[in-house]
Structures are given as C-alpha cells and as structure tokens.
Amino acid sequence: MADDLLKYLSDKLEVELKVIENDLALGSAKDHGEYKFACGRYRGLLMAKNILIETAERMGHDDD
Secondary structure: OHHHHHHHHHHHHHHHHHHHHHHHHOOOOOOHHHHHHHHHHHHHHHHHHHHHHHHHHHHHHHHO
C-alpha cells in the first residue's frame, strides 16, 4: 500500500515537472521574475521527488 502511495505521488510530481518544462521551453514566462519562480517550483518538485525515491528505497531495505 505504501508503495502504491509513493508511486502515485511520484507520478503526480512528474506530471507537474513536465508542465513546467513545457512552459519554460515555450517561453511562457512574462518576465525574469516569473522565470525565476518557475525554476524555483521546478527545483522544489525535484527535491520532493528525490525524497520520495529515498523513502521508497529505505522502505525496501527495511523489508529485508
């Protein structure tokens, strides 16, 4: 069950990352401030995804 939750959250984060990537690639930011904000969101989502990956790995090791 916990694995399903982690997978679900990881998938949701991946979708949000792709949205930001597409927006940045298309030049959707109106100014430098919007660009910086998008980059900050992207970085935060990457950090959250890495935490989920680490958690999944630790849970896997705890089962051994």
